[in-house]
Amino acid sequence: MKMKTIHQLLFVFCFSFFSQMYGQEQKYNGNPDTSFETARKLAFNEHRKQAQDTLTSILTKYPDYHDIRSFLATTYAWDGNYKRARKEFSYVMEKDSKNKSNWIAAINNELWADSPYTALEMTTTALTIFPDDAEIMYQKASAQENTNNPFEAIKTIDAAIAKNPTNQKAIDFKxxxxxxxxxxxxxxxxxxxLYSEVFDPMQYHTLKLSHITKYGSVIAKLNFNRRFNTNGTQIEVDLYPKIAKGLYAYLNFGLSNSAIFPHFRYGGELYQSLPHSFEASLGFRTLQYSTTTTIYTGSIGWYTGNDYWSIRPYITPGDGGTSTSGALTYRKYRANADNYLSFGYSMGFSPETNQFYFDANDAAIINLKSQKINVGYNFTTSNNKNAWGAQFDVTHQEKSFAPGSYLWIYSLSLSWDLKFK
Structure with missing residues (x-):
């Protein structure tokens, strides 16, 4: 009985093994055009794996069906498998270097793969085969922009527009x-x-000048505040130096001789890009009044499509204990980084984000309870030269002089920026 069972198992194993070997050696048998059309429909309906299996199967019998191999490479590029796409594009371009659509798809693969120098080299070669082609010139301008050569990019896109003045894509890019x-x-x-009780309205005004350099951004600010019937000014500088690919910093310095501002403030933070469109940061802020307060902070941000989410905690050690607070921010971007709708919610009190300050009561201030919500809208004019912004905040704030008792604060902010060369 046992020997019979063993023989049966061996038979099943051998049959499965040889069937599998035969299946692996079996080549495609069908109409390649019909199968290609089916694979295209699958790919465009979010079934790319099935489409890729079909395309790969066709190529076992028709390895030089270049349209199929090029489309297979494109689906790999859509999936972010740029190395695999590059291999397939190289095959078809070696066989047929005069096919413009293959050049365009292969160059796009390098642009999507964040390989602008390779893409730029390919556009230079492609333009010797297809001189003054507006579509390839557009790709060349994109590669030049991504290699930090915007002046060369605008020359190239001007030439593309000269060839096709109605090319709206090129016009928008310019x-x-x-x-x-x-x-x-x-x-x-x-x-x-505006306060629901006790305090008179308080004003905050900032005049700033920004300059973008190849090393990062520099922002100089002159702040003017009127609080507690006292006027004060502060000079402040923000720096955003680039350190390496995906890594940059924030540095801040400020000076004032007014009692309603820190006499001296400084801070720093490092930002690092992470996989899957995440970004993380870690830093601190130091405010020096009659005493010195240091706030430790950081953030986790996530870009998903046109949406951005950010969580930022604040930790403030002090003689009366450690205060913690945090803020959640959401932005819905539209045309570019200057056009978005924002919402925010925060809890707890931080000297960095709250504009309250009482010189004689630091410990009580950082342990105040507070909740705030805000909504904002930022937009630009049609030429992106002027940027406007508006934000409305509502804060439920514990009174420092009456713990457990709250007041309401209603804030309205308006901003305007003019960009120039």
């Missing part, structure tokens, strides 16, 4: 480049706080 070439901006922001 407008985007012009925006980036506006390295300077001047702006003003004004905020007023």
């Amino acid at each position: 407008n985007s480049l012009n925006q980036k070439l506006r390295k300077y901006s001047i702006g003003i922001k004004s905020t007023v706080d």
Whole structure:
């Protein structure tokens, strides 16, 4: 009985093994055009794995059906498998170097793979085969922009527009480049706080000048505040230096001789890009009044499509204990980074984000309870030269002089920035 069972198992194993070997050696048998059309429908309906299996099967019998191999490479590029796509594109371009659509798809693969120098080299070669082709010139301009050569990019896109003046895609790209070439901006922001009781309205105004360099951004600010019937000014500088690919920093310095500002403030933070469109940061802020307060902070941000989410905690050690607070921010972007709708919610009190300050009561201040919600809208004019913003906040704030008792703060902010070369 046992020997019979063993023989049966051996038979099943051998049959499965040889069937599998035969299946692996079996080549495609069907109409390649019909199968290609089916694979295209699958790919465009979010069934790319099935489409890729079909395309690969066809190529076992028709290895030089270049349209199929090129489309297979494109689906790999859509999936972010740029190395595999590059291999397939190389095969078809070696066999048929005069096919413009293959060049365009292969160059796009390098642009999507964040390999702009390779893409730029390919566009240079492609333009010797297809001189003055507007579509390839557009790709060359994109590669030049991504290699930090916006001035060369705008020359290339101008030439493309000259060949096809109605090319709206090229025109929009030129407008985007012009925006980036506006390295300077001047702006003003004004905020007023209205209190439900006790305090008179408070005002906050900022005049700023920004300059974008190849090393990062520099922002100089002059702040003017009126609080507690006292006027004060502060000089402040923000720096955003680039350190390496995916890594940059935030540095801040400020000086004032007014009692309603820190006499001296400074801070720093490192930002690192992470896989899957995440970004993380870690840093601190130090505020020096009659005593010195240091706030430790960081953030986790996530970009998904046109949406951005961010969580930022604040930890403030002090003689009365450690205060913690946090903020959640959401932005819905539209045309570019200057056009978005934002929502925010925060809990707890941080000297970095709350504009309250009492010189004689630091410990009580950082342990105050507070909740705030806000909504904002930022937009630009059609040429992206002017940027406007508005934000409305509502805060439920514990009174420092009456713990457990709260007041309401209603804040309205308006801003305007003018960009120029």
